[in-house]
Amino acid sequence: MHVVIERTLKNASSYFQNFFLQDYPTKGTLHSIDPRVKLLSTLLFVILAVSTFEPKKLIFLLFSLIAISAILGLNLRRLFSRVWLFSLFSFVVVLPLLLQDPKYPFLFTLRVLIALVSVQMLIMSSSFAEICSALRSLKVPEVFVQGLWLAYRYIIVVFQDIINILLARESRRVSKGSHMDLWKRGGESVGLFFLRSIERAERVQLAMASRGDKIFGIRSKFGILEIIYIALSLFIVLWCIVL
Amino acid sequence: MHIPDGYLDLNIAGLFLVLTLLVLGYSIYRLRGEKLTSLFGVLSAAIFAAQMLNWPIPGGTSAHFVGGALAGILLGPYAGCLAMAIVLTIQTLVFNDGGITAWGANVWNMAIVDVFIGYYVYRALSGFNRNLAAFIAGWLGITVAAIFAGIEIGLSSSFAYGLAVTVPVMGTWHAALGIIEGTITAGVVSYIATRRAELLEKKEVGKASFVLLAALIALSPVFAYLAESVGYSEPLENAAKILGLEENPIYEGLLPDYSIPGLDPYAGTLISGAVGVLIVLALAYAVRYARSNRKNA
């Protein structure tokens, strides 16, 4: 039993860790746009999506966003793989309403889907450090951004630690153990891991102290590229209104 | 319990954003000059991981471990609230779990309601029995938070279920799940209390803040009800009306002389939609062109 749990845990940790770290080397056009601009236009697109139930506007939005993603260098396959689950999720939630209004579940899901795509356009084209520094330059309080950065790094470290510890347990597991053991030792292992992580984090914090923990601003690069992208976003808003 | 984009009406989302910013801002003000501890970081990471296991519930959003009460007990209400808000922000900005427009409501439920209820329940009962106090704090925190989520989506007209469905669905699911949440909360608290008791030392929090917060939390559903009853209509249509554009102007503007009989409004919409997409394409290519110029420079 605990072998199964450990294996599941290991797979899940690797999955999340990969999720956090992927997309670093690829650089499309969208990647080089100032993250502040991307953040704000994403917000705009999401608000558009959630403020209407009109099919024509929703379809126009969806087409536009997918076209932009494709032209500006996002991998559509990966984009889809990141949005389908949550969309399906929403569809399941409202599915019982199909009988009252057959259109509603589809339109509702479409809104959710468009919002997800908009947010993915930001996430898939910006590193978390860039997002943090964008938030900082948009006057989000420093503690908050610092906390975001701190938590983000610990999440990565904690997942790696889980993977390492599970391998270590495997290397010295010479008998299968019983279910009783799982209950007796399971809780303690979790607690111990937590404590260990805290103390490890205390050492990492020393390292951060020794190297400074200022959030560095990523230099703003406001240019023609950003201006055209803003124009593009505003055009979409306008068209959504008049359509 | 994360509310995605598209579930909330914008006026309700806006109301909770304002309330959340008020409380979060006050918490940050109270934390000024303090360094974020490593417990803060690790707890955020742990809660983040625990929240990833979530599944959809028809008539509500999703059910999962929350951890707000735990954060409140271990970090105190202000840092706990900040930690939870940070976890929720990362979930929005990395996993896209929880919507951007619903950020205010999500933080309100899981980072404010859950944390403050957890903290105060624990404080009130811990003199009596520490483990039981932590259990009740965890259970009550998640249940009430879920009820708030139910109220928010139930009041929203975008989400076609009414309060009569959403509140019971969210409430009962999480009251059941809350037993696990309570057990874990109690387990972690008692473990920490025996191994690193100094981490549990907490400063007192003033009575005035408590009363104010309790009042805000208790009144927020009323505000939400009022906001919704002011009347909700689609903002985009409103904007179009204000600009006097509701009569398919593009179609007429673009094709003024095409009064071909049989070209119905559907085709018109189709054409204007296609034109819009074409312009979007052109602009997107312009962006790409500008990028290649920047690279060469």
Added chain:
Amino acid sequence: MISAKGVSYVYPDGSLGIQDVSIEIFKDDRIGIIGPNGSGKSTLIFLLSGLLKPTKGEVRIFGMIPDKKNVEAIRRKIGVVFQNPDDFLFNPTVKDELLYVPRQLEMSEEEMKSLLSEYSGKFGLDEILHKPPFRLSGGEKKKVEIASVLIFRPEIVFLDEPTANVDGKTRRMVAEMMRKYDGTVVITSHELGIIRELCNRVVLMSKGRIVEETTVENLSERRLEEIGVI
């Protein structure tokens, strides 16, 4: 006892661990694995001990391909000292760490007690037996790690950088124990001294491949310098 044939390992993120490696380990061998940083020594150890599954090729341990059924039997006979003790130690106290395997083997209380006092004495751990292993100095952690592998006397021991961070006295003691060890020993180390002292066969690695297999006597300085070991 262990044989690898055409084994490659690619990490989940696509990094190459080792590539097309074949090697055979016989009973009572003393093998030293040498190579510059990142040449795949630790990866090879994980593969040979059955902790990682090759992405290509085949590793047979005691003639078996490790699977769910035989894994415990294999684990009992193989000890692995990880390069970084922080990745290895997970028990609440040093004592639990040392007794982790003996307890699973259901040894008697007396046997465990005598083992504990023998190994904790040898490695000088008496004073820290009740501390959690993550609150030790770097070298103390490594000592606890080595002790908790040797304590169950595996037939094959893999030691990944056993001398990193440990003091001279402990180093001598470990070298002494390994020389007398009644079993097979595989060591990686950047300190060539210990390899020369203990091993007869030496495997040279570079960029994920085995580039040479010789005896200690035939190790050529030129070759070592060429691949960046010295």
Added chain:
Amino acid sequence: MISAKGVSYVYPDGSLGIQDVSIEIFKDDRIGIIGPNGSGKSTLIFLLSGLLKPTKGEVRIFGMIPDKKNVEAIRRKIGVVFQNPDDFLFNPTVKDELLYVPRQLEMSEEEMKSLLSEYSGKFGLDEILHKPPFRLSGGEKKKVEIASVLIFRPEIVFLDEPTANVDGKTRRMVAEMMRKYDGTVVITSHELGIIRELCNRVVLMSKGRIVEETTVENLSERRLEEIGVI
């Protein structure tokens, strides 16, 4: 530049880190700290660099007692290479790791670029610049750690076991860099070779105390053996 007077440090769980230690570090010193496992070397480094606050006694850095106001100025001048790189590396990629301090110092893009290519070239990190630092081999981690400290050229560098887990070529390169280093260098190592090569002053520690301070030439083998270093 740094002076410690009667400094003790007790860890939160009550373990003794160091006890009643006094030492003075002068400009351009090359100091080696030697002692068996658990004798308090790493603890001493944390105290001297101002990262831990003594539980008793006083540490002055550039004449100041580190506090909130002067801490940034102090940090900029002191570099610390931790014994365990896993405690040290926390950025998403090796490149971010190397540029972590330069970015905070708001260097210009060109300057950073040239620093990056210089150090990543020297330490052979070009191929792993885009990997997350915790997915590296043990020695690669240590190399990244050393490079990301030396890259901002601190006035004082503390190196805790710089040669553990690194290959011979890197070891030579680091020794070479430290010998030519324009600043103060403090090293702990269980490998006496590097201390002999680089240092003039040597501090011997045992059980949390400094038991002797001499020059490299006067290091007595007998003494070293007595406290368990060799």
